[in-house]
Amino acid sequence: MLIADLSESELIARVQTRLPQAPDWLVVGIGDDGAVIEAGRNRLEVLTVDALVEGIHFDRRFTPPAAIGHRALAVNLSDLAAMGAEPRWALLSLVLPPALPFEDFDGIIDGLATLARRHRLHVVGGNLTRSPGPLMLDITAAGSVKRRQVLQRSGAKPGDLVFVTGTIGAAAAGLEMLAAGADVVDACADRYLHPVPRVREGLLLARNRAATACMDLSDGLADGVRQIAASSGVGITIDAETLPIDDATRHWFERRAGNAIVPAATGGDDYELIFTVRPNRAGRLKALRLHGGAPITKIGVCTEERHVILRSGTVDSPMPKGYKHFG
Numbered sequence: 001m002l003i004a005d006l007s008e009s010e011l012i013a014r015v016q017t018r019l020p021q022a023p024d025w026l027v028v029g030i031g032d033d034g035a036v037i038e039a040g041r042n043r044l045e046v047l048t049v050d051a052l053v054e055g056i057h058f059d060r061r062f063t064p065p066a067a068i069g070h071r072a073l074a075v076n077l078s079d080l081a082a083m084g085a086e087p088r089w090a091l092l093s094l095v096l097p098p099a100l101p102f103e104d105f106d107g108i109i110d111g112l113a114t115l116a117r118r119h120r121l122h123v124v125g126g127n128l129t130r131s132p133g134p135l136m137l138d139i140t141a142a143g144s145v146k147r148r149q150v151l152q153r154s155g156a157k158p159g160d161l162v163f164v165t166g167t168i169g170a171a172a173a174g175l176e177m178l179a180a181g182a183d184v185v186d187a188c189a190d191r192y193l194h195p196v197p198r199v200r201e202g203l204l205l206a207r208n209r210a211a212t213a214c215m216d217l218s219d220g221l222a223d224g225v226r227q228i229a230a231s232s233g234v235g236i237t238i239d240a241e242t243l244p245i246d247d248a249t250r251h252w253f254e255r256r257a258g259n260a261i262v263p264a265a266t267g268g269d270d271y272e273l274i275f276t277v278r279p280n281r282a283g284r285l286k287a288l289r290l291h292g293g294a295p296i297t298k299i300g301v302c303t304e305e306r307h308v309i310l311r312s313g314t315v316d317s318p319m320p321k322g323y324k325h326f327g
């Protein structure tokens with residue numbers, strides 16, 4: 001059976017059976033003209049939207065349906081994490097080619113619902129449309145945060161230390177491995193297919209008020225460093241030797257490019273958090289080290305002089321330009 005064989009209400013029913021029971025703050029959920037949500041007391045709402053388009057953001061030849069659903073939601077969760085927000089609800093807009101098998105449809109929803117459940121995010125509504133071309137998933141997500149805990153890109157000051165969660169470059173290496181068609185069973189491929197949004201880490205940074213600036217790495221570390229520097233009006237010097245790059249990623253890039261630093265720093269889809277911390281507040285990262293899921297690494301420092309620099313030993317070069325996709 002294909003999507004074309006099912007009515008819209010049958011598809012919505014398939015989505016609903018894959019979602020957990022509605023939380024009590026959801027006054028009106030799926031099935032009416034709009035969702036009605038009770039706002040959290042003394043909390044602000046963080047809103048974000050992101051679309052995943054077949055052929056641009058994913059390739060169905062090597063991205064299983066569950067991974068498509070997972071990634072579509074993970075990018076939104078990562079944005080909420082970067083703002084220090086606790087995930088709350090999402091609206092899901094699906095644009096579907098009629099020839100999509102309904103097992104694939106179920107797989108996409110299952111991948112998305114599994115990740116949503118893990119982060120206690122509830123899909124409160126959405127929309128289904130036919131596509132004459134590619135498959136698209138467009139998700140609007142909301143999270144809540146206390147006013148004084150909102151994380152932004154703009155608060156870094158000269159002297160602040162720069163940190164990153166997890167490791168960088170693995171997703172970009174994984175995408176290259178998958179696209180090369182090798183029968184890869186590798187952690188890098190999994191980092192691309194199932195990125196882990198750093199929700200817990202973002203919440204801990206916000207609650208501790210440890211970070212002066214924060215963003216998530218969707219377009220690569222080099223891009224993240226530039227964005228924080230530009231928003232905060234500071235320079236940043238990154239120490240290339242300290243960049244956390246796992247062995248498989250390092251080997252892959254060294255074999256392909258002779259050097260792992262530049263491709264790892266410019267490759268996208270990491271969904272790690274980059275953040276800045278005043279040196280006298282670095283002790284507040286202890287909670288993150290104890291209770292976060294990902295290791296954190298100090299990779300640089302903010303400077304008065306507004307240059308964004310990659311330092312290798314004693315050699316300073318401008319931070320390489322990241323890969324910039326439209327959309």
Ligand SMILES: [Mg+2]
Pocket residue numbers: 078079082215216217218
């Ligand atoms: Mg972002």
